[in-house]
Amino acid sequence: MISAKKIVAVVVVAAGGVYLVLTATKPAPDLDSDLSTTVEFSGTELDEKTERSILSVVSAEMMSYKGVKYDRVNIAATENGEDYDLTVVCFSDKCEYPDVYDFTYYDASEQLVQTGYVLEAIPQTDRAEAISVALQNEEAANLLRANGLESVTPTVRRVLPETAEKFYVPKTLLSVTWTLFGENPAVVSVLVDPDEGKVVNVWRNSGVENEGGGRNEW
Amino acid sequence: MRKEEAKIKSKAVFVLVAFLLSVFSVAAVAGQAVPPQPVLHLGAIVVGLEAGVAAQAAPLPPPVPIPGAVEHAVNGNYTKLQISPKHEYFQIKPGDEEEFTVKVKNKEEETVSASPRIEIPPYGEYFLEENWITVEPDSAEVKADEEKEFTVKVKIPEDAEIGHYSAQVLFSNDTIPTPYPAPFPMYVNAFKFSMEVWTPPKILIQPQYIHDRIEAGQSHEYKIQLENKGDNAIAINPEIDGGRLHCIGPDCPSEIPADWISIKAPSKVGALSKETVKVTVNVPADAKGMYDGSINLNIDDPSIERWNQEVRMHIKVWKKPTTPYREDFTVKQGEKIRVEIIARQHAYDRYGGAEEREEPSFDVALTTREGGKLKPEPSKTVKKGEVSLGMEYLPPWETSSEGMYHVMRTEYSETYEITNATGGVWTLDILPKNAESFEYTIEIGE
Numbered sequence: 169m170i171s172a173k174k175i176v177a178v179v180v181v182a183a184g185g186v187y188l189v190l191t192a193t194k195p196a197p198d199l200d201s202d203l204s205t206t207v208e209f210s211g212t213e214l215d216e217k218t219e220r221s222i223l224s225v226v227s228a229e230m231m232s233y234k235g236v237k238y239d240r241v242n243i244a245a246t247e248n249g250e251d252y253d254l255t256v257v258c259f260s261d262k263c264e265y266p267d268v269y270d271f272t273y274y275d276a277s278e279q280l281v282q283t284g285y286v287l288e289a290i291p292q293t294d295r296a297e298a299i300s301v302a303l304q305n306e307e308a309a310n311l312l313r314a315n316g317l318e319s320v321t322p323t324v325r326r327v328l329p330e331t332a333e334k335f336y337v338p339k340t341l342l343s344v345t346w347t348l349f350g351e352n353p354a355v356v357s358v359l360v361d362p363d364e365g366k367v368v369n370v371w372r373n374s375g376v377e378n379e380g381g382g383r384n385e386w
Numbered sequence: 387m388r389k390e391e392a393k394i395k396s397k398a399v400f401v402l403v404a405f406l407l408s409v410f411s412v413a414a415v416a417g418q419a420v421p422p423q424p425v426l427h428l429g430a431i432v433v434g435l436e437a438g439v440a441a442q443a444a445p446l447p448p449p450v451p452i453p454g455a456v457e458h459a460v461n462g463n464y465t466k467l468q469i470s471p472k473h474e475y476f477q478i479k480p481g482d483e484e485e486f487t488v489k490v491k492n493k494e495e496e497t498v499s500a501s502p503r504i505e506i507p508p509y510g511e512y513f514l515e516e517n518w519i520t521v522e523p524d525s526a527e528v529k530a531d532e533e534k535e536f537t538v539k540v541k542i543p544e545d546a547e548i549g550h551y552s553a554q555v556l557f558s559n560d561t562i563p564t565p566y567p568a569p570f571p572m573y574v575n576a577f578k579f580s581m582e583v584w585t586p587p588k589i590l591i592q593p594q595y596i597h598d599r600i601e602a603g604q605s606h607e608y609k610i611q612l613e614n615k616g617d618n619a620i621a622i623n624p625e626i627d628g629g630r631l632h633c634i635g636p637d638c639p640s641e642i643p644a645d646w647i648s649i650k651a652p653s654k655v656g657a658l659s660k661e662t663v664k665v666t667v668n669v670p671a672d673a674k675g676m677y678d679g680s681i682n683l684n685i686d687d688p689s690i691e692r693w694n695q696e697v698r699m700h701i702k703v704w705k706k707p708t709t710p711y712r713e714d715f716t717v718k719q720g721e722k723i724r725v726e727i728i729a730r731q732h733a734y735d736r737y738g739g740a741e742e743r744e745e746p747s748f749d750v751a752l753t754t755r756e757g758g759k760l761k762p763e764p765s766k767t768v769k770k771g772e773v774s775l776g777m778e779y780l781p782p783w784e785t786s787s788e789g790m791y792h793v794m795r796t797e798y799s800e801t802y803e804i805t806n807a808t809g810g811v812w813t814l815d816i817l818p819k820n821a822e823s824f825e826y827t828i829e830i831g832e
Contacts, residue, residue, distance in 0.1 A: 270790055286787040296592040296611065303594050304587050304694055306477075319597040319700055327783045335783050347779050349794045357781030365615065366586060371781045 205237070211244040212252065222273055225280040226256055230269060233290050233326055233340070236260045238267070251275050253283075263289040267326075287326035290342065294362060295324045302344040302358035305367040315354040315372070317346040327359065335359055336368040464560035466493040467500070467528075467575040474579040479586075481544045488536045488577045490557050492528040500557045501525040502536055507570060512549040512583075518542060521555055542583055548688045552580035585689040588616035589655060591697065596665075599702040599822075603671035610663040610697055612683070614655040620687050624651045624663050627682035627696060642667070642679030642699060649681065669703050677701045704822065710749065710815035715828050719809030724829040725750070728799040729821035746798050746821035753813040764800040771796045 209219055222243065232238055238258040246253045254271040265288035272281045290298075299322055302308055312318050323345045329338040336359065345357040359369040468491040478484050492498045502521040506514050522537045538555055554576040562572040590613040600606050614620050626644045651663040665681055680696040717723055729746035753759045772795035776788050818824050 268790065284787055284790045286784075286790055286792075297590055297613070300590040300592040300594070300613075304590070304690070306582075306691075309694070318595050318698065325784060325787070328786070331783055331786060341783070343781060343783050345781055345784065349774075349779070353779055355779050355781065357784070359781075359783055365590075369783070371783075373779070373781075 205239060205241055207241045207243065209243050209245065212247045214245055214252070218252075218275065221278050222252070222254065222280075225273070225278065226254065226269075226271065229271065229280060229282055230256065230258060230267070231328075232258065232260065232267065233263075233287070233294070236262055236289055236291060238289070245273075248272065254280075258289060260289050262291050264292060264295075265289060285328075287328070288324065290324055290326060294342070297365070298324050298342040298344050298360045298362055301360050301362075301365050302367060305358060305370060307370050308356060308358045308367065311356045311370070311372050312346060315346075315348065315356060317348055317354060317356055320346045320348055322346045332359075336361065339363070341368065463563075464574050465498055465558045467491065467498065467557055468493055469557060469575055469577055472577060474577075475581065476579070477582045477584055478540070478542050480542050480546045480548075480583060483539060483541045484581070485540075486538045486577075486579070488538055488555065489533050490526075490528060490536060490575075491533040492530055495530050497527050497529050498558070499525065500528050500534065500536075502555050502557055505554045505556050505573065505576070507552055507554070509570075510550065510552050512547055512551050514551045514553045515543075518546075519553060519555070538577065538579075540579070540581070546583050548583055548585060550580065550582050552578065554578040587690045587694070588687050589614050589620055589685050589690060591683065591695075594694075594697055596697060596699045596701075598700075599704055600667060600669045602669055602673050602703050602705050605666055605668040607664055607666045610665060610681070610683070611660060612655045612663060612685075613660045614657060616687075617657050619654045619656045620685060621654045622651060622661075622663070622686070623653070623684035624649050624665075624681050625684060627680045639676035639678040639700065642677040642701060646670070646677075647679070647681075665697075665699075667699075667701060669701070673703045674705065675703060677703060707817060710751070710817040713814045713816075713826070713828070714811055715814065715830065716811050717807045717809060717830055720806050721809075721831050722829075723752070723802075723804040723807050723812065724827075725752070725802040725814060726799055726827045726829075727802075727816055728797060728825045729818070729823070730795065730797045730825075746824075747819045748800055748821070748824070749815075749817040749819065750800070750802055751813075751815040752802065752804060753815070754808050754810055756810060757808045760804070762802045762804065765803045766801040768799045768801070769796065770799070 207223060214222070222245070226243065230238070230241075237260060239261045240259040242257045242259075244255045244257070246255075252273045252275065254269075254273055256269040256271065258267040258269070260266075267287045267289040268285065269282060270284040272283055273279075274281070302322070303312075323343075325343045325345070327335075327341040327343050329340060332339055332341045335341075339361070342360045342362050343357055344360055345355060348354040353373065355371075355373040357371045358367055359371075360366070361368050468489075470489045470491070471486070474486055476484055490500055501524065504516045504519050504521075506516065518541055520539045520541075522539075526534045526536070528534045536555075536557075554573060555578075556573050556576050558573075558575040560574040561568075562574055564572070592611050592613075596608050598606060598608075610624075612622065626642075626647050626649070646668050648666045648668070649663065650666075652661050655661045663681070663683065678698070678700050680698045683695045683697065685695050727748050727750065729748075731746075749761075750764075751759050751761050771793055774792045774794050776784075776790065776792045779792065780788055814826070814828060816824065816826060
């Protein structure tokens with residue numbers, strides 16, 4: 169059963185993340201537009217208590233990119249036994265692409281476990297700068313040329329500090345990735361420190377090797 | 387690119403030297419004058435090397451052996467030191483320091499006195515100064531089968547030029563014997579290193595590649611944003627930079643004619659500010675096919691290498707069809723006709739041009755001689771997608787999105803159905819919109 173319900177929540181941006189504080193179950197036009205986020209539930213119909221509980225735990229798990237406010241959040245719930253699989257898509261008017269989080273919500277314990285994320289809600293200027301920094305890395309540029317990836321539009325995704333720690337230091341990084349799909353996909357990814365404007369790691373899956381070495385296979 | 391060029395140049399120098407030496411040797415032995423026009427030979431050799439056919443392009447005269455040299459080489463009459471590592475390559479910024487530990491193992495049966503010294507090869511892009519390198523200890527007695535460690539420190543001055551450098555640390559004066567005079571001694575017991583002195587570019591360029599499809603007779607404007615992160619204004623002088631196509635063959639793109647492109651740009655990018663270079667491509671109505679070219683931004687920032695200052699352009703010029711594709715087919719009276727038309731798009735085919743493209747669609751007509759022209763509405767439209775869970779496409783720092791959906795390919799189709807068709811010859815007309823290619827299927831009967 170598909171349903172869609174709109175909720176307007178007040179966003180409190182704090183150091184730890186973005187908190188959606190539920191204020192009403194209908195759009196409230198008198199809310200300060202700079203603070204309001206429209207939350208929409210879809211998929212399996214949930215009772216109000218479950219929606220409130222989900223909203224409460226989900227909001228604590230979402231963390232937008234610096235300077236980005238989520239304007240719209242869609243929470244799609246799918247029943248999974250007694251629990252719910254949630255896909256949370258967060259849109260910002262400042263960004264072309266959304267942040268997407270996958271969670272499993274355990275109804276009995278009201279606990280939430282994150283199962284994945286693709287975070288692309290990055291302002292266009294930051295996105296462009298990350299690509300530019302990546303392209304000016306000699307190793308990456310050579311790999312792109314060698315694998316015919318120059319004309320591919322790259323994805324730019326946020327890498328959260330807990331993941332970044334394994335490859336650099338625990339801080340938000342941006343992953344700029346060129347992918348050529350097909351039978352033998354070629355992927356070149358560059359990990360960029362947006363604060364320093366520098367490349368901290370370069371990875372390729374296979375394809376043509378960068379002449380002169382400097383490759384990093386996993 | 388610079389590395390490759392340097393490699394080609396090194397090879398060219400090596401072959402050239404070998405060639406000239408051979409020539410000089412032949413001349414000396416024969417008591418004849420040096421053959422004229424060596425410049426022509428140089429050209430032939432360099433071109434041959436670039437084409438990967440040096441041997442065929444410039445056959446070398448046989449070298450004249452130096453008496454005793456061959457025996458010397460065969461006997462290996464030099465100090466046997468095992469140097470590890472033998473080679474290093476690194477990138478370093480002005481003012482920075484790099485340090486290596488080089489292990490020297492004495493493979494002789496007696497003690498060897500090793501006094502490392504620096505040798506700067508008299509070729510290459512830039513020359514290191516000896517005082518940039520220190521080696522410790524400055525000498526050591528290495529007993530038979532003993533291994534000593536030497537620390538090589540390379541300190542780059544703040545005012546060093548950006549570019550490629552090389553040097554070697556010699557642990558003995560032994561050279562590789564050659565059967566003919568060598569232009570530069572080739573040392574046996576050496577640690578060689580090459581390095582690129584670089585600084586982070588002060589200017590960021592976005593985009594560096596324009597890949598677009600333009601209809602013939604139309605024009606598009608592209609904006610290249612330059613951001614100066616430095617404390618001083620940087621001069622720019624963008625210009626069309628064509629004529630460097632390396633593609634050979636019938637499928638190669640043509641060069642974008644200079645008169646198609648106009649550039650509007652400021653003369654400089656101020657400190658800590660952004661500027662936009664506007665590139666307008668005007669495609670004539672009679673143009674067709676693929677075109678490549680580039681814009682050289684001519685940024686006055688030595689930290690950005692030549693090829694990194696270019697914005698490469700790949701333009702596909704196409705003509706929007708005005709007449710439909712036509713196919714005749716025969717139907718028996720009362721049969722059902724089903725036509726399916728599909729346009730596919732791979733994720734990587736999407737153009738990074740000036741604007742978002744519309745979704746594909748088709749104008750379809752079915753005509754019979756008896757029944758006239760039908761312009762049916764599609765009975766069904768289908769949008770399909772191929773979606774990956776990312777397993778084989780994700781870098782290690784994006785594995786958090788493994789198991790989530792990644793669109794790889796989309797497909798749009800329209801289906802038209804005619805039931806109880808009039809028997810006879812039918813004509814299918816398909817006029818595609820926003821689709822570069824399409825497939826169709828005509829099914830006749832139930």
